Amino acid sequence: MLFRLNYKAGKAVYLQLVDQVKAAAASGSVQSGEPLPGIRPLAEELRVNRNTVAKAYAELEAQGIIETIAGKGCFVRENHSPYKKEVRRKLAAATMDDAVVQAHHLQIERTEFLRLAEERFDAFQDRRTRAERA
Amino acid sequence: MSHQSDAVIEASGLVRRYGRTDAVNGLDLKVGAGRCYGFFGRNGAGKTTTIKCLLNLLRPTGGEVRLFGLDPARHEVAVKSRLAYVPDYVAFYPWMSVRETLEYFASFRPHWNRETQRALLGQFRLDPGQKTSHLSKGQRTQLALIAAVCPEPELLILDEPTSGLDPIVRREFIQTVIGAYQEGEPGRRTVFVSTHLISEFEGLIDEFTIIDEGRNVLTLEADAARGRYQKIHARFPAEAPASGFAAAQLLRRSGRELELIAEGNAAEVLDRLRVHSPDALTVEALTLEEIFVCTVQPRGLVA
Numbered sequence: 298m299l300f301r302l303n304y305k306a307g308k309a310v311y312l313q314l315v316d317q318v319k320a321a322a323a324s325g326s327v328q329s330g331e332p333l334p335g336i337r338p339l340a341e342e343l344r345v346n347r348n349t350v351a352k353a354y355a356e357l358e359a360q361g362i363i364e365t366i367a368g369k370g371c372f373v374r375e376n377h378s379p380y381k382k383e384v385r386r387k388l389a390a391a392t393m394d395d396a397v398v399q400a401h402h403l404q405i406e407r408t409e410f411l412r413l414a415e416e417r418f419d420a421f422q423d424r425r426t427r428a429e430r431a
Numbered sequence: 432m433s434h435q436s437d438a439v440i441e442a443s444g445l446v447r448r449y450g451r452t453d454a455v456n457g458l459d460l461k462v463g464a465g466r467c468y469g470f471f472g473r474n475g476a477g478k479t480t481t482i483k484c485l486l487n488l489l490r491p492t493g494g495e496v497r498l499f500g501l502d503p504a505r506h507e508v509a510v511k512s513r514l515a516y517v518p519d520y521v522a523f524y525p526w527m528s529v530r531e532t533l534e535y536f537a538s539f540r541p542h543w544n545r546e547t548q549r550a551l552l553g554q555f556r557l558d559p560g561q562k563t564s565h566l567s568k569g570q571r572t573q574l575a576l577i578a579a580v581c582p583e584p585e586l587l588i589l590d591e592p593t594s595g596l597d598p599i600v601r602r603e604f605i606q607t608v609i610g611a612y613q614e615g616e617p618g619r620r621t622v623f624v625s626t627h628l629i630s631e632f633e634g635l636i637d638e639f640t641i642i643d644e645g646r647n648v649l650t651l652e653a654d655a656a657r658g659r660y661q662k663i664h665a666r667f668p669a670e671a672p673a674s675g676f677a678a679a680q681l682l683r684r685s686g687r688e689l690e691l692i693a694e695g696n697a698a699e700v701l702d703r704l705r706v707h708s709p710d711a712l713t714v715e716a717l718t719l720e721e722i723f724v725c726t727v728q729p730r731g732l733v734a
Contacts, residue, residue: 304633307661307716309654337614341606345634346467347613 298327298334302343310345314353319362322373324421325428333363333371439464439499439586439621440485446493446645447480454480456645457494462638464585465618469632469639469653470625471723477645478625479519482590486516498586512541515579519591521571525564529574532563533581540582547611551577555603569600576604580612587612589624593631601631609635629720636719641726649726653719660717660725661697665689665709676703680725692717692725 298321302313321327333339336354340347354371357363361379363371378385400410440462447455455477462468472478483489484496487503487510496503503510523532529552537543552559555573557566566574572592579587587608593601613620626632639656641649651659662682665671671689679700680692693700697714704712717725 302634304657304718305715307657307714309657310634311654337610340613341610343634344602344605344609346637347609348465348467348637349634 300339300343302345311349311353311356314350315356315360318353318357318373319360322362322376323425325425327373328428329373329375331373332369333373335370437464438462438497439466440468440623441497441500442481442485442494444494445481445484445491445496447477447484447489448492453645455484455491458642458645458647460640460647462621462623464621467622467635467637468624469629469636469719470623470642471627471629471639471719472625472642473627473727476642478642479590480645481642482516482588482625485588486511486514513584514586514588515582515584516588517572517575517579517590517592519594521575523563523566523571523574525562527563528559529557529561529563529566530559532574533559533578536578537581542582544581544583547583548577548581551580551607551611554607569596572596572600572604576607580607583615585619586621586623589622589626591626591628592624593626593628601628605631605635629723630718633719639719641723643727649722656719656722657716659695660722661693661714662717662721663689663691663693663697663700663704664711664713665691665704665707666711667707667709672707676700680729682725 298318300314300317302310304310306313308316318327318333322329327333333354334342336347336350340350343350354363354365358365358371359379361377362374364374365371380388396414397410405413438461440460442458442460445455445458445460446453458477458481460470460481470478470481480489484491485498485503487507490504498510499513501510524535527535533548551573555570555577557570557573557577563571563574576592589608593604596604608622612622622635624632624635633653636653638652639650640647663679665688667687667689669687671684671687673684676691678696680694682690682692684690689704691700701712701714
Protein backbone atom coordinates (compact mmCIF):
# COMPACT_ATOMS: atom_id res chain seq x y z
CA MET A 298 0.00 0.00 0.00
CA LEU A 299 1.05 3.59 -0.60
CA PHE A 300 1.31 5.92 2.36
CA ARG A 301 0.99 9.69 2.26
CA LEU A 302 2.26 11.98 4.99
CA ASN A 303 1.11 15.48 5.76
CA TYR A 304 3.31 17.48 8.09
CA LYS A 305 0.66 20.18 8.33
CA ALA A 306 -2.00 17.87 9.71
CA GLY A 307 -0.91 18.50 13.28
CA LYS A 308 -1.07 14.75 13.81
CA ALA A 309 1.93 12.72 14.93
CA VAL A 310 3.52 11.01 11.92
CA TYR A 311 3.28 7.51 13.40
CA LEU A 312 -0.47 8.04 13.98
CA GLN A 313 -0.91 9.05 10.34
CA LEU A 314 0.60 5.70 9.35
CA VAL A 315 -1.60 3.85 11.86
CA ASP A 316 -4.76 5.55 10.58
CA GLN A 317 -3.90 4.89 6.94
CA VAL A 318 -3.47 1.17 7.55
CA LYS A 319 -6.72 1.08 9.52
CA ALA A 320 -8.58 2.92 6.76
CA ALA A 321 -7.09 0.66 4.10
CA ALA A 322 -8.11 -2.44 6.04
CA ALA A 323 -11.63 -1.10 6.64
CA SER A 324 -12.14 -0.30 2.95
CA GLY A 325 -10.62 -3.54 1.74
CA SER A 326 -7.69 -1.97 -0.11
CA VAL A 327 -5.51 -4.20 2.03
CA GLN A 328 -6.87 -7.58 3.03
CA SER A 329 -6.13 -9.97 5.82
CA GLY A 330 -2.97 -11.96 5.15
CA GLU A 331 -1.46 -9.21 3.01
CA PRO A 332 2.03 -8.08 4.00
CA LEU A 333 2.88 -4.50 4.91
CA PRO A 334 6.13 -3.01 3.61
CA GLY A 335 9.18 -3.71 5.78
CA ILE A 336 10.30 -1.06 8.26
CA ARG A 337 13.50 -0.11 6.45
CA PRO A 338 12.11 0.21 2.91
CA LEU A 339 9.08 2.14 4.12
CA ALA A 340 11.21 4.49 6.26
CA GLU A 341 13.52 5.08 3.29
CA GLU A 342 10.65 5.67 0.89
CA LEU A 343 8.90 8.17 3.14
CA ARG A 344 12.20 9.56 4.44
CA VAL A 345 11.06 9.21 8.03
CA ASN A 346 12.85 7.97 11.06
CA ARG A 347 12.62 4.19 11.22
CA ASN A 348 11.59 4.48 14.87
CA THR A 349 8.46 6.23 13.57
CA VAL A 350 7.57 3.26 11.36
CA ALA A 351 8.44 0.80 14.13
CA LYS A 352 6.20 2.71 16.55
CA ALA A 353 3.31 2.71 14.06
CA TYR A 354 3.61 -1.05 13.51
CA ALA A 355 3.81 -1.67 17.27
CA GLU A 356 0.64 0.35 17.76
CA LEU A 357 -1.15 -1.53 14.96
CA GLU A 358 -0.11 -4.81 16.51
CA ALA A 359 -1.36 -3.71 19.96
CA GLN A 360 -4.72 -2.85 18.37
CA GLY A 361 -4.89 -6.29 16.79
CA ILE A 362 -4.84 -4.97 13.21
CA ILE A 363 -1.58 -6.53 12.11
CA GLU A 364 0.59 -9.36 13.34
CA THR A 365 4.33 -9.77 13.17
CA ILE A 366 5.66 -13.12 12.06
CA ALA A 367 9.30 -13.47 13.10
CA GLY A 368 11.63 -13.38 10.11
CA LYS A 369 8.77 -12.73 7.67
CA GLY A 370 7.43 -9.28 8.51
CA CYS A 371 4.09 -7.71 9.33
CA PHE A 372 0.77 -8.94 7.97
CA VAL A 373 -2.77 -7.60 8.12
CA ARG A 374 -4.89 -9.75 10.43
CA GLU A 375 -8.44 -11.01 10.22
CA ASN A 376 -10.54 -8.21 11.77
CA HIS A 377 -10.18 -9.02 15.45
CA SER A 378 -10.00 -6.37 18.16
CA PRO A 379 -8.32 -7.46 21.40
CA TYR A 380 -10.67 -5.26 23.43
CA LYS A 381 -13.85 -6.35 25.26
CA LYS A 382 -17.15 -5.30 23.71
CA GLU A 383 -17.70 -2.67 26.43
CA VAL A 384 -14.36 -0.96 25.66
CA ARG A 385 -14.96 -1.18 21.91
CA ARG A 386 -18.30 0.60 22.31
CA LYS A 387 -16.69 3.34 24.39
CA LEU A 388 -13.91 3.89 21.85
CA ALA A 389 -16.41 4.07 18.99
CA ALA A 390 -18.67 6.42 20.98
CA ALA A 391 -15.78 8.84 21.57
CA THR A 392 -15.14 9.15 17.83
CA MET A 393 -18.84 9.41 17.06
CA ASP A 394 -19.09 12.35 19.45
CA ASP A 395 -16.72 14.27 17.18
CA ALA A 396 -19.00 13.60 14.22
CA VAL A 397 -22.07 14.67 16.21
CA VAL A 398 -20.36 17.93 17.21
CA GLN A 399 -19.40 18.58 13.61
CA ALA A 400 -22.93 17.79 12.43
CA HIS A 401 -24.39 20.21 14.96
CA HIS A 402 -22.26 23.08 13.67
CA LEU A 403 -23.05 22.18 10.06
CA GLN A 404 -26.78 22.15 10.90
CA ILE A 405 -27.27 18.52 9.98
CA GLU A 406 -30.36 17.17 11.72
CA ARG A 407 -30.66 13.84 13.52
CA THR A 408 -32.44 11.89 10.77
CA GLU A 409 -30.14 13.23 8.09
CA PHE A 410 -27.14 12.41 10.26
CA LEU A 411 -28.29 8.82 10.82
CA ARG A 412 -28.99 8.34 7.11
CA LEU A 413 -25.53 9.67 6.32
CA ALA A 414 -23.97 7.31 8.88
CA GLU A 415 -25.71 4.33 7.24
CA GLU A 416 -24.63 5.51 3.81
CA ARG A 417 -20.98 5.77 4.86
CA PHE A 418 -21.10 2.42 6.62
CA ASP A 419 -22.46 0.79 3.45
CA ALA A 420 -19.89 2.56 1.29
CA PHE A 421 -17.04 0.96 3.23
CA GLN A 422 -18.75 -2.41 3.22
CA ASP A 423 -19.29 -2.21 -0.55
CA ARG A 424 -15.65 -1.35 -1.18
CA ARG A 425 -14.59 -4.24 1.02
CA THR A 426 -16.88 -6.70 -0.73
CA ARG A 427 -15.73 -5.53 -4.16
CA ALA A 428 -12.07 -5.77 -3.10
CA GLU A 429 -12.58 -9.32 -1.82
CA ARG A 430 -14.23 -10.45 -5.05
CA ALA A 431 -11.49 -8.94 -7.22
CA MET B 432 33.57 9.27 36.28
CA SER B 433 31.35 11.97 37.73
CA HIS B 434 29.50 12.63 34.50
CA GLN B 435 27.95 9.27 33.62
CA SER B 436 24.52 9.59 32.03
CA ASP B 437 22.39 8.10 29.25
CA ALA B 438 22.91 11.16 27.09
CA VAL B 439 25.14 10.68 24.05
CA ILE B 440 25.75 14.42 23.77
CA GLU B 441 25.55 16.80 26.69
CA ALA B 442 26.56 20.45 26.77
CA SER B 443 25.88 22.83 29.61
CA GLY B 444 26.54 26.54 29.56
CA LEU B 445 28.80 26.12 26.53
CA VAL B 446 30.62 29.33 25.57
CA ARG B 447 33.05 29.86 22.71
CA ARG B 448 34.44 33.28 21.91
CA TYR B 449 36.39 34.41 18.86
CA GLY B 450 38.10 37.59 20.00
CA ARG B 451 35.23 39.70 21.23
CA THR B 452 32.53 37.80 19.37
CA ASP B 453 30.50 35.24 21.28
CA ALA B 454 29.90 32.52 18.70
CA VAL B 455 28.31 30.26 21.31
CA ASN B 456 26.97 31.91 24.39
CA GLY B 457 25.68 29.61 27.11
CA LEU B 458 24.26 26.70 25.09
CA ASP B 459 22.58 23.73 26.77
CA LEU B 460 22.03 20.53 24.86
CA LYS B 461 21.10 16.96 25.73
CA VAL B 462 20.78 14.25 23.10
CA GLY B 463 19.59 10.80 24.16
CA ALA B 464 20.79 7.53 22.61
CA GLY B 465 18.94 6.40 19.50
CA ARG B 466 17.49 9.81 18.71
CA CYS B 467 17.54 11.67 15.42
CA TYR B 468 18.28 15.11 16.73
CA GLY B 469 17.97 18.27 14.66
CA PHE B 470 20.12 21.30 15.39
CA PHE B 471 18.55 24.22 13.55
CA GLY B 472 19.88 27.73 13.18
CA ARG B 473 20.56 30.47 10.67
CA ASN B 474 23.98 30.94 9.12
CA GLY B 475 26.25 32.24 11.86
CA ALA B 476 23.97 31.10 14.70
CA GLY B 477 26.78 29.04 16.21
CA LYS B 478 25.97 25.55 14.88
CA THR B 479 29.36 24.70 13.42
CA THR B 480 31.23 26.22 16.39
CA THR B 481 29.16 24.05 18.74
CA ILE B 482 29.90 20.93 16.69
CA LYS B 483 33.61 21.73 16.64
CA CYS B 484 33.52 22.01 20.44
CA LEU B 485 31.78 18.62 20.64
CA LEU B 486 34.51 17.10 18.48
CA ASN B 487 37.36 18.78 20.37
CA LEU B 488 38.37 20.65 17.23
CA LEU B 489 37.88 23.83 19.27
CA ARG B 490 38.43 24.38 22.97
CA PRO B 491 35.36 25.84 24.70
CA THR B 492 35.90 29.22 26.38
CA GLY B 493 33.50 28.17 29.11
CA GLY B 494 30.97 25.54 30.10
CA GLU B 495 31.12 21.77 29.76
CA VAL B 496 30.81 19.24 26.97
CA ARG B 497 30.38 15.49 27.38
CA LEU B 498 30.09 12.82 24.71
CA PHE B 499 29.07 9.36 25.93
CA GLY B 500 29.60 10.89 29.40
CA LEU B 501 33.27 11.63 28.62
CA ASP B 502 35.17 14.87 28.23
CA PRO B 503 36.20 14.91 24.54
CA ALA B 504 39.37 16.85 25.37
CA ARG B 505 40.60 14.29 27.89
CA HIS B 506 39.34 11.13 26.20
CA GLU B 507 39.77 12.11 22.59
CA VAL B 508 40.43 8.64 21.16
CA ALA B 509 37.76 6.91 23.23
CA VAL B 510 35.19 9.47 22.09
CA LYS B 511 36.20 9.68 18.44
CA SER B 512 36.27 5.91 17.98
CA ARG B 513 32.54 5.87 18.75
CA LEU B 514 31.41 8.60 16.35
CA ALA B 515 31.66 9.73 12.75
CA TYR B 516 31.42 13.23 11.37
CA VAL B 517 30.39 14.57 7.97
CA PRO B 518 31.24 18.27 7.67
CA ASP B 519 29.64 20.68 5.22
CA TYR B 520 32.81 20.92 3.21
CA VAL B 521 34.64 17.64 2.65
CA ALA B 522 38.22 17.39 1.45
CA PHE B 523 40.19 14.24 0.66
CA TYR B 524 43.77 13.64 -0.38
CA PRO B 525 43.51 14.46 -4.08
CA TRP B 526 46.02 11.82 -5.18
CA MET B 527 44.04 8.96 -3.64
CA SER B 528 41.34 7.02 -5.44
CA VAL B 529 37.92 6.39 -3.91
CA ARG B 530 39.03 2.87 -2.90
CA GLU B 531 42.31 4.10 -1.39
CA THR B 532 40.50 6.83 0.52
CA LEU B 533 38.10 4.32 2.07
CA GLU B 534 40.98 1.96 2.92
CA TYR B 535 42.79 4.87 4.53
CA PHE B 536 39.76 5.72 6.67
CA ALA B 537 39.16 2.06 7.51
CA SER B 538 42.76 1.77 8.83
CA PHE B 539 41.82 4.07 11.71
CA ARG B 540 38.75 2.06 12.66
CA PRO B 541 38.50 -1.13 14.73
CA HIS B 542 35.43 -2.16 12.73
CA TRP B 543 34.47 -1.57 9.09
CA ASN B 544 31.46 -3.06 7.31
CA ARG B 545 32.75 -4.03 3.84
CA GLU B 546 29.33 -5.23 2.76
CA THR B 547 27.85 -1.76 3.44
CA GLN B 548 30.77 -0.16 1.60
CA ARG B 549 30.16 -2.31 -1.47
CA ALA B 550 26.41 -1.70 -1.38
CA LEU B 551 26.72 2.07 -1.04
CA LEU B 552 29.40 2.43 -3.71
CA GLY B 553 27.03 0.63 -6.06
CA GLN B 554 24.01 2.60 -5.00
CA PHE B 555 25.80 5.92 -5.50
CA ARG B 556 27.42 4.65 -8.74
CA LEU B 557 30.84 5.70 -7.49
CA ASP B 558 33.82 4.28 -9.38
CA PRO B 559 36.31 2.92 -6.80
CA GLY B 560 39.20 3.68 -9.15
CA GLN B 561 38.30 7.35 -9.60
CA LYS B 562 40.71 9.93 -8.12
CA THR B 563 39.01 11.97 -5.40
CA SER B 564 40.18 15.18 -7.08
CA HIS B 565 37.89 14.30 -9.99
CA LEU B 566 34.75 13.89 -7.86
CA SER B 567 31.89 16.38 -7.95
CA LYS B 568 30.67 18.04 -4.75
CA GLY B 569 27.81 15.58 -4.54
CA GLN B 570 30.12 12.60 -5.03
CA ARG B 571 32.53 13.91 -2.37
CA THR B 572 29.65 14.13 0.11
CA GLN B 573 28.57 10.60 -0.82
CA LEU B 574 32.11 9.33 -0.24
CA ALA B 575 32.23 11.10 3.14
CA LEU B 576 28.92 9.49 4.06
CA ILE B 577 30.18 6.02 3.13
CA ALA B 578 33.28 6.64 5.25
CA ALA B 579 31.03 7.70 8.14
CA VAL B 580 28.53 4.82 7.91
CA CYS B 581 30.89 1.85 7.35
CA PRO B 582 32.52 1.92 10.83
CA GLU B 583 28.95 1.68 12.24
CA PRO B 584 29.51 4.31 14.92
CA GLU B 585 27.08 4.95 17.77
CA LEU B 586 26.86 8.62 16.86
CA LEU B 587 26.70 10.23 13.43
CA ILE B 588 27.28 13.99 13.44
CA LEU B 589 26.23 15.77 10.24
CA ASP B 590 26.99 19.46 9.79
CA GLU B 591 24.91 21.01 6.99
CA PRO B 592 25.41 17.79 5.05
CA THR B 593 23.10 18.50 2.13
CA SER B 594 23.63 22.19 1.44
CA GLY B 595 24.71 22.80 -2.13
CA LEU B 596 23.66 19.35 -3.35
CA ASP B 597 21.07 18.63 -6.00
CA PRO B 598 17.68 17.27 -4.86
CA ILE B 599 18.38 13.70 -6.00
CA VAL B 600 21.64 13.51 -4.08
CA ARG B 601 19.97 15.09 -1.05
CA ARG B 602 17.25 12.44 -1.06
CA GLU B 603 19.72 9.60 -1.45
CA PHE B 604 21.79 11.04 1.38
CA ILE B 605 18.86 11.04 3.80
CA GLN B 606 17.69 7.61 2.66
CA THR B 607 21.17 6.26 3.38
CA VAL B 608 21.15 7.71 6.89
CA ILE B 609 17.75 6.09 7.50
CA GLY B 610 18.52 2.82 5.77
CA ALA B 611 22.16 1.87 5.92
CA TYR B 612 23.13 3.76 9.07
CA GLN B 613 20.12 2.94 11.21
CA GLU B 614 20.01 -0.69 10.04
CA GLY B 615 21.67 -2.38 13.03
CA GLU B 616 20.61 -1.71 16.63
CA PRO B 617 18.45 1.39 15.96
CA GLY B 618 18.36 2.09 19.71
CA ARG B 619 22.11 2.72 19.69
CA ARG B 620 22.38 4.69 16.45
CA THR B 621 22.15 8.38 17.24
CA VAL B 622 22.02 11.05 14.54
CA PHE B 623 22.84 14.68 15.26
CA VAL B 624 22.24 16.86 12.23
CA SER B 625 22.75 20.59 11.95
CA THR B 626 20.95 22.20 9.07
CA HIS B 627 18.92 25.11 7.86
CA LEU B 628 17.32 22.96 5.14
CA ILE B 629 14.79 21.81 7.69
CA SER B 630 12.04 20.52 5.42
CA GLU B 631 14.43 17.93 3.97
CA PHE B 632 14.87 16.36 7.37
CA GLU B 633 11.30 16.86 8.59
CA GLY B 634 10.46 13.15 8.81
CA LEU B 635 13.81 12.09 10.18
CA ILE B 636 13.94 14.42 13.17
CA ASP B 637 12.28 13.29 16.38
CA GLU B 638 13.64 16.05 18.60
CA PHE B 639 15.28 19.37 17.87
CA THR B 640 16.94 22.45 19.28
CA ILE B 641 16.79 25.85 17.61
CA ILE B 642 19.90 27.91 18.23
CA ASP B 643 20.12 31.66 17.66
CA GLU B 644 22.95 34.02 18.54
CA GLY B 645 24.76 31.19 20.31
CA ARG B 646 21.90 30.26 22.63
CA ASN B 647 19.22 27.60 22.48
CA VAL B 648 15.87 29.30 22.01
CA LEU B 649 13.64 26.23 21.68
CA THR B 650 14.00 22.49 22.37
CA LEU B 651 11.04 20.24 21.58
CA GLU B 652 9.94 16.82 20.37
CA ALA B 653 8.95 17.13 16.70
CA ASP B 654 5.47 15.63 17.19
CA ALA B 655 4.83 17.88 20.20
CA ALA B 656 5.93 20.90 18.18
CA ARG B 657 3.50 20.11 15.36
CA GLY B 658 0.71 19.83 17.92
CA ARG B 659 1.63 23.06 19.65
CA TYR B 660 2.01 25.59 16.83
CA GLN B 661 -1.01 26.36 14.69
CA LYS B 662 -1.49 28.69 11.80
CA ILE B 663 -4.97 30.21 11.80
CA HIS B 664 -6.47 31.87 8.76
CA ALA B 665 -9.66 33.90 9.14
CA ARG B 666 -11.77 35.83 6.66
CA PHE B 667 -14.38 38.26 7.92
CA PRO B 668 -17.45 39.82 6.28
CA ALA B 669 -16.00 43.28 6.99
CA GLU B 670 -12.62 44.74 7.95
CA ALA B 671 -10.60 42.21 10.02
CA PRO B 672 -10.46 43.08 13.73
CA ALA B 673 -7.13 44.54 14.87
CA SER B 674 -7.29 43.23 18.42
CA GLY B 675 -9.47 41.19 20.68
CA PHE B 676 -7.80 37.80 20.21
CA ALA B 677 -5.67 36.08 22.82
CA ALA B 678 -1.91 36.45 22.50
CA ALA B 679 -0.89 35.24 19.04
CA GLN B 680 1.72 36.17 16.47
CA LEU B 681 0.31 38.24 13.63
CA LEU B 682 1.66 36.84 10.37
CA ARG B 683 -0.31 38.79 7.75
CA ARG B 684 -3.30 41.08 7.63
CA SER B 685 -5.00 42.41 4.58
CA GLY B 686 -8.46 43.95 4.49
CA ARG B 687 -10.90 41.23 5.52
CA GLU B 688 -8.24 38.56 6.04
CA LEU B 689 -6.01 37.67 8.93
CA GLU B 690 -3.29 35.09 9.46
CA LEU B 691 -2.13 34.31 13.00
CA ILE B 692 0.15 31.84 14.69
CA ALA B 693 -1.05 30.43 17.97
CA GLU B 694 1.37 28.70 20.29
CA GLY B 695 -0.50 26.18 22.39
CA ASN B 696 -3.58 28.43 22.71
CA ALA B 697 -5.28 27.86 19.37
CA ALA B 698 -8.63 26.99 20.99
CA GLU B 699 -8.72 30.28 22.86
CA VAL B 700 -7.69 32.31 19.81
CA LEU B 701 -10.36 30.59 17.72
CA ASP B 702 -13.04 31.35 20.30
CA ARG B 703 -12.10 35.03 20.28
CA LEU B 704 -12.11 35.12 16.47
CA ARG B 705 -15.56 33.48 16.28
CA VAL B 706 -16.98 36.46 18.20
CA HIS B 707 -16.41 38.49 15.01
CA SER B 708 -18.43 35.90 12.98
CA PRO B 709 -15.80 35.05 10.37
CA ASP B 710 -16.91 33.72 6.95
CA ALA B 711 -14.04 31.25 6.98
CA LEU B 712 -11.78 29.95 9.68
CA THR B 713 -9.10 27.34 9.03
CA VAL B 714 -6.39 25.86 11.21
CA GLU B 715 -3.30 23.96 10.15
CA ALA B 716 -0.19 22.81 11.95
CA LEU B 717 3.14 24.44 11.21
CA THR B 718 5.96 22.48 9.63
CA LEU B 719 9.23 22.40 11.55
CA GLU B 720 10.62 24.96 9.10
CA GLU B 721 7.74 27.36 9.80
CA ILE B 722 8.23 26.85 13.54
CA PHE B 723 11.89 27.71 13.05
CA VAL B 724 11.08 30.91 11.18
CA CYS B 725 8.50 32.11 13.69
CA THR B 726 10.85 31.33 16.60
CA VAL B 727 13.95 32.98 15.20
CA GLN B 728 12.14 35.87 13.56
CA PRO B 729 9.01 36.51 15.61
CA ARG B 730 6.47 39.04 14.37
CA GLY B 731 4.66 41.37 16.70
CA LEU B 732 2.38 39.81 19.24
CA VAL B 733 -1.23 40.86 19.12
CA ALA B 734 -3.51 40.59 22.09
